[in-house]
Amino acid sequence: MSxxxxxxxxxxxxxxxxxxxxxxxxxxxxxxxSNWASLVVNTIVSFVLAPIVVHSLGSVYYGIWTLVxxxxxxxxxxxxxxxxxxxxxxxxxxxxxxxDRLQSTIGNAISVYLAVTLAxxxxxxxxxVALPYLFNIPAETATAAQWTAFLVGTTVxxxxxxxxxxxxxxxxxxxxxxxxxxxxxxxxxxxxxxVLLRAGYGIVALSVLxxxxxxxxxxMVFHLCRVYLPTVSFRPxxxxxxxxxxxxxxxxxxxLANIGDKIAFMTDGIVIGAFLPIAMLxxxxxxxTLIAQMRSVVIAMSSIFNPLTSALQSEKRSDQLASVVxxxxxxxxxxGMPICIGFITLGQxxxxxxxxxxxxxxxxxxxxxxxxxxxxxxxxxxxxxxxYGLGEHRRIAILRIVEGAVNLALSVTLIQTxxxxxxxxxxxxxxxxIVGVVLPRMLPQLFAVRLRDYYAAVYLKPFxxxxxxxxxxxxxxxxxxxATLVSFFAWGLVSLATYAIPCWLIALSASxxxxxxxxxxxxxxxxxxxxxxxxxxxx
Numbered sequence: 001m002s003x004x005x006x007x008x009x010x011x012x013x014x015x016x017x018x019x020x021x022x023x024x025x026x027x028x029x030x031x032x033x034s035n036w037a038s039l040v041v042n043t044i045v046s047f048v049l050a051p052i053v054v055h056s057l058g059s060v061y062y063g064i065w066t067l068v069x070x071x072x073x074x075x076x077x078x079x080x081x082x083x084x085x086x087x088x089x090x091x092x093x094x095x096x097x098x099x100d101r102l103q104s105t106i107g108n109a110i111s112v113y114l115a116v117t118l119a120x121x122x123x124x125x126x127x128x129v130a131l132p133y134l135f136n137i138p139a140e141t142a143t144a145a146q147w148t149a150f151l152v153g154t155t156v157x158x159x160x161x162x163x164x165x166x167x168x169x170x171x172x173x174x175x176x177x178x179x180x181x182x183x184x185x186x187x188x189x190x191x192x193x194x195v196l197l198r199a200g201y202g203i204v205a206l207s208v209l210x211x212x213x214x215x216x217x218x219x220m221v222f223h224l225c226r227v228y229l230p231t232v233s234f235r236p237x238x239x240x241x242x243x244x245x246x247x248x249x250x251x252x253x254x255x256l257a258n259i260g261d262k263i264a265f266m267t268d269g270i271v272i273g274a275f276l277p278i279a280m281l282x283x284x285x286x287x288x289t290l291i292a293q294m295r296s297v298v299i300a301m302s303s304i305f306n307p308l309t310s311a312l313q314s315e316k317r318s319d320q321l322a323s324v325v326x327x328x329x330x331x332x333x334x335x336g337m338p339i340c341i342g343f344i345t346l347g348q349x350x351x352x353x354x355x356x357x358x359x360x361x362x363x364x365x366x367x368x369x370x371x372x373x374x375x376x377x378x379x380x381x382x383x384x385x386x387x388y389g390l391g392e393h394r395r396i397a398i399l400r401i402v403e404g405a406v407n408l409a410l411s412v413t414l415i416q417t418x419x420x421x422x423x424x425x426x427x428x429x430x431x432x433x434i435v436g437v438v439l440p441r442m443l444p445q446l447f448a449v450r451l452r453d454y455y456a457a458v459y460l461k462p463f464x465x466x467x468x469x470x471x472x473x474x475x476x477x478x479x480x481x482x483a484t485l486v487s488f489f490a491w492g493l494v495s496l497a498t499y500a501i502p503c504w505l506i507a508l509s510a511s512x513x514x515x516x517x518x519x520x521x522x523x524x525x526x527x528x529x530x531x532x533x534x535x536x537x538x539x
Contacts, residue, residue: 034176035300041183043293045190050289051355054282056197060138063273063281064145065203067135070269072153075123077258078116079160082109083167084254084306084388085247090171091307091389092314099231106168107237108244113160114236120160124153135273144204151207155214162218165225165234173307177224179300185217253397254388260400264407264431268423271411276419283359284420286351287366291374294339295381298332302381309389322448325386326457327512329379333462334507336378338469338499342492343371345473353485366424373428377435379458383443395442399434406430465506469499 054062086109093102128150132142169178189209196205225234268288272281305328312321342350348364355363387393407430414422436459443449472495482488504513 031173031175031179031304032301034179035303036297038179038182038186039293039296039300042186042296045186046289046293047354049190049193050286052194052197054286054355057202059279059282060141061144061203062285063278064137064141064148065206066281066285067137067269067273067278068131068145068149068152068203068207070266071127071131072124072149072156073266074262075120075153075156077255077262078120078123079163079258080112080116080248080252080255082112082116082247083163084393085109086164086167087171087306088310088389088391089247090168091173091310094172095311095314102229103232104237104240104243105247106164106232107235108239109164109167109247110161110234111236111239112244112247113164116160117157120157121154124150124157128153135270136276136278138278144202148203148207151204151211155207155211158211159214159218162214162221165218165221168225168229169221170303171307171310172228173304173311174224174228175303175307177228178221181217181220181224185213189213253394256397257384257393257400260397260402260404263404264400264427267404267408268411268427271408271415271423272420275412275415280420283362284366284423286355286359286363287347287370287424290343290347290351290367291370294336294343294371294374297339298336298378299381301335302328302332302385305382305385306389309386313390321386321390321446325382325443325447326449326454328382328386329454329458330462330507332378332380332382333458334503337375337462337466338496340371340375340378341466341470341473343367344375345470345477346488346492347371349477349482350488353482353488362420365421369421369424369428373431376459377431380431380435380439383435383439387446390446392446399438403430403434461507462503465502466499468502469495472498 053065057065086105089105090102093099093105128146131137131146131149132139137145166178169175192209192213193206196209222234225232268284269281272284305324308324309321312324344367347367348360351363351367352360384393384396387396407426409426410429411423411426414426416422418425440451440454443454444451476482476491476495480491482491508516
């Protein structure tokens, strides 16, 4: 398949091209831009709050907070992949008008998650008691750590039920509603955290706040589901064996993928907490927070691909999936690459300006290693989402388990000699191999994609286009050395010109540029009146 067709609009043969393209693309654009708006707000909140939280709590309590977050995060394994099942089947049944099956899916999912919520409550009670005996937590902080673990775990437990309703909205491709709710609560949470920390409260109060806001957010999402599916009853249904089996059969591989994901991305803190003093978690957590923000940028865009793929398959438009996978993976690379390059070249200086010199050197090294891995791994979320939408997520599950096992083994081995950098290497190496080598070789089995076209479009052209930006960032780090965060971001914005222009000319094909201009013309008719009136010729 030629990469020049990567961004061809998704159009059914029996619909008016302009109308169908506009509607489908408008929904995708609204979902992506809303996700990015949510991400921008959350990034700003994280950027402003992180140094306040670190310095208010101190290395020990911040290390405990990071450990508890990762430790209780394993409760998400009880999800059994039901939310992803809800996303897929709601998208499929709503697109095909199968209202009875839609109702059955939602009712049975609620019943399953009620049971999961109760199991999670029981699990967190036991895990909270065991916490001080599993990790190097100072005796004087043990009680606070246990209460924090219980409250954070309770937040996770009650979130299972609200995940059904989040899955419904995502399946309806109303992802923008989830994003807008997230924006509201991000702002409220930020203000409340600032007030609590200024008043002298600690990690227990933060965990109470998190629980309360999560409950209110879940109620709002539930209300939105009732608004957009007024004929559906959002009540537990008496479990139907075939329906529950169908949900769990899809979800079992989601569960395996989640296990691998937790091992790959949530065990770093646990390995460090088991082998090193708890305070050593802080510099790693700082680098990890920045990497998480970068991943969130890509995920915000890639979250559309599961419901989009399911809907295309249900509407018998699978022939257009090849162009979608190439375009999605390329977009993920183009979005993730400048962030990773910035972390590699300017990360240490940023941490020094952001958090102070205490953590700069160590966090900067970790950030560089992780960024080298994730710059190759950016397309993962797109490929994963499309495999989920096709019901081919068994492949993702197996690879995730393998990646997680290798990650854990390497991290435990390398921490003995390389310390925190060894843990970062243990995370980066298997991720590069899986996403850069193994996953691409699976694509031709499911899509009409040639491997050479994939590598050219997704890696070769974006890497070539990023060379001027990388050199600019290196010059800023070596010659300019920004003295304040304001000057740092000012130079960062200036340097983006050396990325955007080559990407437009090198990474994007003529047809892709034409379709982007056409989408902008529809979205911003006042800014582009001529294009809105006459359209943009297809390349």
